[in-house]
Amino acid sequence: DAGVTQSPTHLIKTxxxxxxxxxxxxxxxxxxxxxxxxxxxxxxFIFQYYEEEERQRGNFPDRFSGHQxxxxxxxxxxxxxxxxxxxxxxxxxxITNEQFFGPGTRLTVL
Amino acid sequence: xxxxxxxxxxLILQEGANSTLRCNFSDSVNNLQWFHQNPWxxxxxxxxxxxxxxxxxxxxxxxxxxxxxxxxxxxxSQTTDSGVYFCALFSGGYNxxxxxxxxxxxxxx
Numbered sequence: 001d002a003g004v005t006q007s008p009t010h011l012i013k014t015x016x017x018x019x020x021x022x023x024x025x026x027x028x029x030x031x032x033x034x035x036x037x038x039x040x041x042x043x044x045f046i047f048q049y050y051e052e053e054e055r056q057r058g059n060f061p062d063r064f065s066g067h068q069x070x071x072x073x074x075x076x077x078x079x080x081x082x083x084x085x086x087x088x089x090x091x092x093x094x095i096t097n098e099q100f101f102g103p104g105t106r107l108t109v110l
Numbered sequence: 111x112x113x114x115x116x117x118x119x120x121l122i123l124q125e126g127a128n129s130t131l132r133c134n135f136s137d138s139v140n141n142l143q144w145f146h147q148n149p150w151x152x153x154x155x156x157x158x159x160x161x162x163x164x165x166x167x168x169x170x171x172x173x174x175x176x177x178x179x180x181x182x183x184x185x186x187s188q189t190t191d192s193g194v195y196f197c198a199l200f201s202g203g204y205n206x207x208x209x210x211x212x213x214x215x216x217x218x219x
Contacts, residue, residue, distance in 0.1 A: 056206055099207060
């Protein structure tokens with residue numbers, strides 16, 4: 001049983017560019033949540049997708065957007081990258097309350 | 111919104127020692143999870159424990175929902191237990207996890 005997978009593992013971008021991160025949920029899970037973890041801090045909720053719609057959103061600007069596909073996989077898009085967007089981006093999947101996390105994508109913005 | 115406080119922020123142990131990590135929260139909970147984040151950033155599920163007590167090997171956890179705290183016990187610590195331990199929860203109609211700041215544990219041989 002495959003767990004949550006994310007791609008790519010690492011990514012380096014420059015300010016102003018756009019990035020797309022991908023997540024495949026654990027088998028049987030229908031809900032995907034995205035979190036941003038800055039260095040030395042706990043993860044912060046970005047948004048959650050269920051039935052291909054954004055169900056809930058954290059305190060992040062509109063530069064952060066997402067999508068969920070019919071197979072429940074999801075993408076996180078960030079436009080107009082800022083230096084402060086450098087972080088570990090974590091995807092979590094769930095079908096009940098318990099959430100399971102992927103290995104993360106480490107984004108560096110130069 | 112709900113507040114999550116973890117203590118201690120940092121902990122240094124000798125291999126074989128026992129420890130207790132604490133998580134205090136400000137509201138009733140629907141979901142409380144403990145995670146171990148390894149040096150590569152992977153969050154590993156330890157316990158899903160909105161109430162009661164659970165044990166898994168050398169680790170156990172207790173959540174007293176009425177008093178709004180949860181405890182994670184690590185017995186006979188090993189160097190592989192090093193990393194950051196997070197408590198995370200959500201309450202009410204919201205199912206976004208709110209994380210504490212974590213406890214950074216270093217176990218020395």
